[in-house]
Amino acid sequence: MIPALAFYFFATILVCSATLVIFARNPVHAVLFLILGFFNAACLFVLLGAEFLAFIVAIVYVGAVAVLFLFVVMMLEISFDTAREKARRYLPVGLAVGGVLLAELIFLFAGWHTAPGAVVSAANVTEETGALTNTEMLGRILYTEYVYPFQLAGLILLVAMIGAIVLSLRTRSGVRKQSVADQVARKREDVVEIVKVTPGTGV
C-alpha cells in the first residue's frame, strides 16, 4: 500500500516536472525542473531496491550533468525564442517521423514475446546472491565477468578527455606569464650597463 502510494507520488511529480522542462519559458527554470525530475527518478530506483542506481542518478545526473547544464545555460546567451521559431518550422516533419517510429514501436511491443529458448537470467541472479546488497553485486560482476568492457569504458573516457583538451586548450601568444626560472637566471651584467656620459654629448 505505502510503496504503491509512494510510487504514484514520485511518478506524478516526475511526469509533471518532465513536462515542465519542455514548457518552461525560462531556461534556468527548465534545468531546475530537470533536477527535480532526476531526484524523483532516483526515488523510484530506491523503491525498486536498486539503491546503487539511485545514488548514481543523484550524483552523476544532478551533481554533474544538471549543474553543467545550468552553467551552460547561464553562460551562453541562447535566444530561446528564435530556437522556438525554428522548432515550429520543423515540427510537422519531426512529428511525422516520430509518429511513424512510434507506430512501429507499438506494433513491435504489441507482438512482443521472448524466444522459446531464451536465457532466463533474472531469477538466477537473485537466488544466488540473496544476501548481498545491490552495490556489492554490481561490483562483483563488474570487476570479474565484465572487466574487459569496464576497462574499455575507461579508455573511452580517457579519449573523451584528450579530445576535450585538444579541441579547447589554446596556448595564446602575447600573454605575459611569469617565468620564475628566467627571473632567477637573470644576471646583473646582462641587463645593467654603466655608461660614462661626457657632458653635452648625450648617450
Added chain:
Amino acid sequence: MNDSLSLSALTPLLPEIFLAVAGLALLVVGVVREQRHGLCAMCRAVAFCFVLACVFMLGLDWHRTVALNGMFVMDQFAGVMKFMILGGLLISVVLGEKYLAQEGLARFEYPLLILFAGLGMMVMVSANHMLVAYMGLELQSLSLYVLAAFRRGHGKSSEAGIKYFLLGALASGFLLFGMSLIYGYTGALSFDGISHVLRASGEGALALPALVGMVFIIIGIAFKISAVPFHMWTPDVYEGAAGSVTALFAIVPKVAAMGLLLRILFAVFEPAQDQWQQIMWLLSMGSMLVGAFGALAQTNIKRLMAYSSINHMGYALIGVVAASQTGVAGVIFYMMVYMLMAAGVFAVVLMMRRGGIALRETTDLAGLGLRNPAIAYAMAILMFSMAGIPPMAGFFCKMFVFQAAIAEGFYVLSVVGVLTTAVAAFYYLRIIKIMFFDKPAEALDQDFGFGRRAVLLGSVLFVVLFILNPDVLIEISRSAAAAVMVAP
C-alpha cells in the same frame, strides 16, 4: 570461469594490451616533453607501436580461441582484419606526419588519437559480445570525431566534427536499441549465446522482435561503412577534415566496421540469412548508384573520393549479399585492395599544395603530367585500378565479388554493379584527362616528403604487380572467410 583472469588466458589480447599501455605511456611522454617538435617523434613512436603490434599478432595462435568469459575471440578472421587495420593505421600515420606540420597542426595528440582509434577497431573485429562490440565502436568513433574536428578554428572542420558526432551518436543509439531488443528477445548478449537461442528457436525466419533488433544493429554499423541511406555525412566530413584525417577515414574505419558487420551477420544472425540478404541487397544497390552518380558533379577532390568510397563499399557489400564463402572472401579481399589503392590516391591528394596552401579542386591537378610526370603516371595507374581496368588489382577484386554474386544468382545486382562501374570510370578517367590534357596550372610545391612518396610507390607497385602472384592474398581472404563463417 575463475581461471579466466590468469595471465596466460590473456595471451590472445597481447596486441591490444600492448597498444593500450603504449598509448598511455606515450601520452605521458607527450605531455611531459614540450610539444615543440613533438609530432614527428610521436608519429614515429606510434608507427613503431603499430609495427610491434603486428609482430605480436604473428606470434599468436590464430586458431579460434575465446578469452575473458567468451567476450573476446581470436581467429583467422580477426587476425587478418587486425593486420589490415594496423597496416592502414601505419600508412595513415606515415602520410600525416609531414602534412600536419605543413598545415600547422603539429600536435602530439594526433598520432595518439589514431592509436586509440586503432585499439577500438581491433576490439571491434575480435568482439564476441554485444557490449564489447559497442565499446570498441565507441572507442574508435570518439577518437575519429575528435580527429575530424582537429583543424580547429576552421569552420568546415568544426562542421565536419559536429556533423560526424551528432549523426554518429544517432547511429550508436540505433545500434544500442537493436542490441537491447535482441537482449530482450534472447536473454543473451554474447554472440555465441544469441546465435544458440536464435538457432534453437526457429527454422530460418526470425521472429519480429529479433528481426527489428537485427535491422537496428545493421543500421548502426551501415552508418560506419557509409552504405547508402546512411551515407549523408561522408562527403561533408571528408571535405571538412584535415587532409591526412580524410585519408585515415577513407582507409581504415571501414575495414573495422566491415569486419564487425561480417562477424555479426555470420556469427550471430546466421539463421536469418534470407532476411538480412534483402537488407544488404538494398544497401549495396543504393551505395553503388549514389556513389557513381553523386560523384559526377563533384569538383572537390575530397568530396569526389567520398563518393568514390561510397561506391566501393557498394561493391564490397555485393560479396556480403552473396553470403557464400567466395563472397565473404571477396569482401575481405576487396577491402584489402581498396585500402591500398585509396592510400596511394590520398598520398597524391596530400601532395597537392601550391605556395604552402593545400589545394582542393580536381582542376588543380592540371598539368601534373608535364611538371611531375612520375606522380601523374602513378595517379593515372591508381585511377585505372579504381575504375577496375583489367591488369590492375582493382579489377580482380571487383571480378571476385561479381563472380560470387552470379554464382548465387544475384543477376540484377551484378548487372547494376557492372553498369555503375562504367559510370564511375568516367570520373576516374576525367582526373587523368585533367592531369595530362588540360591547360597546365602552376607547379605544385616540391617538398613531398619521404612518407607520401613511399606510400604512393608502395600502392602503385601493389596495384601493378598484384597480377604476378594473386593467390597469396586470395588464399588469406578465403581462410579468413572460412573462419568467420564456421558456426561456433
